[in-house]
Each structure stands twice: as structure tokens, then as C-alpha cells.
Amino acid sequence: MTTLPxxxxxxxxxxxxxxxxVGCHACVISCKGWNTENYGAPLADQDAYGADPSxxxxxxxxxxxxxxxxxxxxxxxxxxxxxxxxxAPCVTVCPTGASYKRVEDGIVLxxxxxxxxxxxxxxxxxxxxxxxxxxxxxxxxxTLCVDRIYNENLPEEDREPACVRTCPAGARHFGDxxxxxxxVSKLTAERGGMDLMPEQGTKPVNKYLxxxxxxxxxxxxxxxxxxxxxxxxxxxxxxxxxKVGGA
Amino acid sequence: MHPAPSVIIFTSLSGLGFGLLFWMGLxxxxxxxxxxxxxxxxxxxxxxxxxxxxxxxxxxxxxxxxAFTQWRTSxxxxxxxxxxLALVTMALYGAGLVxxxxxxxxxxxxxxxxxxxxxxxxxxxxxxxxxxPRWHNATTPAMYLSFSLAGGALLAxxxxxxxxxxxxxxxALVAHWVVGDKALARSGTTLASATxxxxxxxxxxxxxxxxxxxxxxxxxxxxxxxKHSLTLRVIALLSGFVLPVLILLAGFSHALAAVAVLLHxxxxxxxxxxxxxxxxxxxxxxxxxx
Ligand code: SF4
Ligand code: SF4
Numbered sequence: 001m002t003t004l005p006x007x008x009x010x011x012x013x014x015x016x017x018x019x020x021x022v023g024c025h026a027c028v029i030s031c032k033g034w035n036t037e038n039y040g041a042p043l044a045d046q047d048a049y050g051a052d053p054s055x056x057x058x059x060x061x062x063x064x065x066x067x068x069x070x071x072x073x074x075x076x077x078x079x080x081x082x083x084x085x086x087x088a089p090c091v092t093v094c095p096t097g098a099s100y101k102r103v104e105d106g107i108v109l110x111x112x113x114x115x116x117x118x119x120x121x122x123x124x125x126x127x128x129x130x131x132x133x134x135x136x137x138x139x140x141x142x143t144l145c146v147d148r149i150y151n152e153n154l155p156e157e158d159r160e161p162a163c164v165r166t167c168p169a170g171a172r173h174f175g176d177x178x179x180x181x182x183x184v185s186k187l188t189a190e191r192g193g194m195d196l197m198p199e200q201g202t203k204p205v206n207k208y209l210x211x212x213x214x215x216x217x218x219x220x221x222x223x224x225x226x227x228x229x230x231x232x233x234x235x236x237x238x239x240x241x242x243k244v245g246g247a
Numbered sequence: 248m249h250p251a252p253s254v255i256i257f258t259s260l261s262g263l264g265f266g267l268l269f270w271m272g273l274x275x276x277x278x279x280x281x282x283x284x285x286x287x288x289x290x291x292x293x294x295x296x297x298x299x300x301x302x303x304x305x306x307x308x309x310x311x312x313x314a315f316t317q318w319r320t321s322x323x324x325x326x327x328x329x330x331x332l333a334l335v336t337m338a339l340y341g342a343g344l345v346x347x348x349x350x351x352x353x354x355x356x357x358x359x360x361x362x363x364x365x366x367x368x369x370x371x372x373x374x375x376x377x378x379x380p381r382w383h384n385a386t387t388p389a390m391y392l393s394f395s396l397a398g399g400a401l402l403a404x405x406x407x408x409x410x411x412x413x414x415x416x417x418x419a420l421v422a423h424w425v426v427g428d429k430a431l432a433r434s435g436t437t438l439a440s441a442t443x444x445x446x447x448x449x450x451x452x453x454x455x456x457x458x459x460x461x462x463x464x465x466x467x468x469x470x471x472x473x474k475h476s477l478t479l480r481v482i483a484l485l486s487g488f489v490l491p492v493l494i495l496l497a498g499f500s501h502a503l504a505a506v507a508v509l510l511h512x513x514x515x516x517x518x519x520x521x522x523x524x525x526x527x528x529x530x531x532x533x534x535x536x537x
Binding site: 001002003018025028052053054055056057060061062063064065066067068069073074075076078080089091092093094095096097098114115116117118119120122123124125126127128131132134136137138139194195196197198199200201208210211 | 248304305306307308310311313314315316317319320321322323324327372375376377378379434435436438440441442443444447448449450451452453454455456457458459460461462463466467528529530533534
């Protein structure tokens with residue numbers, strides 16, 4: 001059903017820490033791997049080893065340069081996948097009911113056997129989180145690894161989305177935003193977690209933690225020069241060389 | 248947005264077909280017998296042909312019937328219903344004219360209303376997209392409805408109506424361009440809001456997520472075709488609206504009317520191509536494009 005639930009029991013989603021992400025793309029690869037081998041149609045590649053490769057991905061990492069008015073530019077790596085929006089426009093546009101938002105945990109899913117591949121849901125998503133798979137002719141999107149998080153055949157530590165499990169920098173966190181005491185709710189509150197494109201009115205569940213300011217440099221004290229004017233042999237060498245060099 | 252030929256053909260032809268059905272349903276033109284048969288055949292070829300063309304871009308056309316289920320929220324589903332109801336009602340009305348030389352007013356009016364409703368649902372599929380600011384305003388339904396009414400009147404040979412409606416449609420088209428050209432800026436969605444990093448400085452796309460292209464870029468970021476926008480705008484306006492009106496004003500003959508219809512069709516195709524090619528989807532911002 002493409003009518004959105006008034007309220008979901010839980011609000012499962014991700015916190016993505018833009019301060020910690022190192023842009024290694026490990027989450028992109030682990031996502032592609034898990035979602036090709038498990039639930040639903042595989043994520044196909046076209047011309048993978050040819051001159052014009054392209055493929056379906058549910059998670060992609062952009063990199064942005066932020067230039068402040070003064071000071072050096074900052075590079076921010078920016079992973080982007082479905083934000084499991086509360087007011088998901090991708091769900092209501094779907095003519096077949098293939099797209100839906102689950103009442104129990106708020107995950108936005110596509111029932112692939114109902115999808116006619118009209119592409120309208122991808123048009124409605126402002127974040128580019130849905131991609132039509134050209135081989136299967138159906139819409140693919142992040143499932144929040146619905147086949148991992150409840151999977152009792154997996155060891156407990158693996159019952160989280162593949163991207164979160166893989167991230168070597170600990171930049172991705174998974175949890176329930178409906179619970180104010182959850183790890184993700186606390187992180188969002190502490191670090192000022194933000195919505196992407198709030199003006200689009202989608203009410204995303206996933207939150208992004210802004211990069212921390214760079215004025216705290218933990219290494220700086222250790223890198224201070226210990227001796228400004230050297231004595232002994234080095235002092236003599238310094239003076240002599242300065243004379244020769246004219247400096 | 249990618250200007251897919253199937254969608255351009257569909258929206259242009261079915262708009263014309265339903266416009267013709269509208270004027271016939273209202274009884275502006277109520278031929279009987281073979282003449283009625285010819286008119287209904289043209290209208291159905293346009294309307295149904297357009298609808299069929301639209302199924303070509305589906306990944307799974309064999310499941311198309313499922314698209315009737317979600318009319319509560321989905322404009323595409325509503326379009327499916329409206330079009331089938333309009334075609335069935337008008338078929339009944341047509342049977343009266345063709346076989347019984349009788350104009351059954353009730354199915355006629357009902358079919359006319361449903362035909363117009365179908366065009367409205369088509370327009371709303373685009374208008375509802377907040378992600379495409381150029382479409383997300385009243386000029387989109389104004390353009391679709393006025394095109395359908397003007398084109399329908401032209402096909403129905405309603406000279407006076409068409410000479411009034413074609414200029415109105417032309418104005419709607421220009422309004423769509425004028426409003427549309429400022430729509431993205433006015434929507435407030437920028438790379439700054441897309442990344443949430445705007446308050447820290449100027450955000451620039453440093454590196455895309457992949458070296459090749461992808462579905463998103465192919466479907467939503469169509470920059471190439473915009474080069475010829477201005478030329479196409481002139482063609483769309485002249486051929487679609489200005490010239491047909493001038494021809495109609497010059498005096499009526501069947502040959503001239505046929506030329507006017509063809510010119511109009513060329514103009515409608517050009518404007519529909521622009522409708523897609525010029526539309527900026529906000530996802531392009533993530534790629535530093537628009
Ligand atoms: S991010 Fe896009 S695909 Fe995911 S729920 Fe929001 S609108 Fe839908
Ligand atoms: S592509 Fe599939 S899931 Fe998306 S709107 Fe169409 S039918 Fe629904």
C-alpha cells in the first residue's frame with residue numbers, strides 16, 4: 001500500500017559521521033556485495049570490464065570541497081543512500097503498491113514482484129537513492145539490510161547493515177531513532193545531526209553529523225620546534241650557513 | 248530529465264486524442280455514420296496509441312494491470328483509471344452516433360469530463376514532483392490542458408474555437424518557460440542544502456562517486472540537449488501556435504487545415520521535448536550539475 005503510515009513503531013535508520021568518513025568506499029563495496037548475493041534481484045553491472053562501465057549501487061560516496069571565507073578548504077567525504085524518509089514521496093507516487101514503508105520499523109522497501117519498472121519513485125526521490133536495474137527491470141534501493149538485521153542465522157555482531165559493519169572508520173551507525181536513549185538518537189543530539197534538503201519536506205530518518213571544526217589540532221603541541229636557537233656545533237653550522245647563504 | 252521518445256509521443260498524442268474526444272463528447276461536432284466512425288478512429292488511435300507508447304518505457308509491461316491498484320495516492324494510477332473510464336464511456340457514446348445516428352447526451356458529457364480528467368492526471372504526474380521545480384507549479388497543468396483543448400479543437404475542425412484556444416495555449420507555454428527558468432533558484436534547494444554544509448563555506452563537488460556514468464545521471468541530468476533550447480523554443484511557439492492561427496485566419500480549406508494540424512503537432516513535439524530536456528532534477532546538484 002502506498003499510503004504512508006501515520007506513525008511507525010520504530011524508526012530504524014543510519015547516522016553518518018561526515019567528520020570521521022575517510023572516503024574509502026568500503027561501504028559501497030560491501031553493500032553491493034551483500035545486496036547482489038542476497039535479497040531480491042542482483043545489482044547488475046553493464047560493460048563492467050569494457051570502455052563504458054556502469055552499474056547499480058544503493059550507496060555512493062561523493063566528495064565535496066568546502067571553502068570557508070578565510071582559511072584553507074576542507075574536503076568532506078559524503079556517503080549517500082536511502083534516508084528512509086518519514087514523508088517518503090517515493091512511496092505515494094508508486095502506482096502498483098510495490099513501494100511501501102513498513103509500520104513496524106519504518107524501513108522503505110520495494111516489493112520487486114509488483115514493480116512495473118515505471119521509474120516514477122526514482123523521479124520523486126530528491127536524493128538519488130533509487131536506481132532502476134536495467135537487467136532486472138525493477139527498482140532497487142537500500143533495504144537497511146532487512147535480511148541481516150533480523151537474521152538469527154547470523155552471529156549477533158553481524159545483525160546490522162553491511163555498510164555499518166564494514167566501515168573501518170566507524171563513520172556509520174545503525175539504530176532506532178524513535179528511542180531517545182538509543183546510540184543514534186544520542187549521537188544526533190550531541191553532535192547536531194542534520195537533515196539533507198529539509199526544504200523538500202521528506203523528513204529523512206537518517207541523520208548526518210557535520211564535520212568538527214579544525215581549530216582543535218591534537219598534534220600541534222607535539223610539533224612545536226623545541227629549540228629556536230641552537231648551540232654548540234649545530235649553532236655554529238647554522239650561523240655559518242646563514243652567512244654563506246646570506247640569510 | 249531524460250527526454251524519452253516514448254513519453255514525449257505519449258503525452259503529445261494522447262493529449263490531442265483526449266482533446267478531440269472532449270469536443271465530440273460535448274457535441275460541438277456530432278457526426279453520424281461513417282464520418283463519426285472516422286473521427287472516433289482518429290481520436291482512439293491518438294489516445295490509445297499514446298497510452299501504448301507509454302508502456303514501452305516500463306521495465307515490466309506485463310504487470311501493467313497492477314498500476315490500477317493505488318489510486319488513493321498515485322497520480323499514475325489515477326491516470327490509468329481515468330483513461331480507461333474515458334475510453335469506455337466515449338466508446339458507448341460513439342456507438343450511438345455511428346450505429347444509431349443518435350447523440351446520447353449523458354455518456355457524451357460524462358466522457359468529455361473523463362477525457363479532460365485524464366489529461367489532468369497526466370499533468371499532475373509531473374506537477375507533483377517537488378524534485379523538479381520547473382514542473383512543480385500551476386503552469387504545468389495549464390499547459391497540458393490548454394494544449395489538449397486547442398489541439399482537440401483544431402482536429403475537430405472548430406475554426407473559431409481553435410483561433411481562440413491556440414493563442415491561449417501559446418501563452419501558457421511561454422508562462423511555463425518564464426516561471427520555469429526561475430523555478431530551481433526559487434525552490435531554495437542548492438548544493439548547500441543538499442549537503443547541509445552550506446553554513447561552513449562554499450560547497451563544490453570535488454569528486455563524483457564513480458568514474459563512469461550511472462542511472463541517475465542518464466535519467467535526471469540531461470544537459471546536452473539544452474544547448475539548442477532557444478531555437479527549439481522559437482520552433483515550438485511558431486510552428487505549434489502562431490502559424491496554425493494565421494492559417495486558420497486566412498480562410499478554411501481541408502488542405503490548409505491539414506497543414507495547420509501538422510504544424511501544430513511539430514510544435515507540440517518540440518515543446519514536449521523541451522519540457523523534459525530543460526527540467527532540472529535536484530539530484531543533479533549532488534553531482535555539481537543542474
Ligand atoms: S531517500 Fe529517497 S528513496 Fe529513500 S525514502 Fe527518502 S525519498 Fe524515498
Ligand atoms: S518503479 Fe516500481 S516501485 Fe517505483 S513507482 Fe514504479 S512500480 Fe512503484
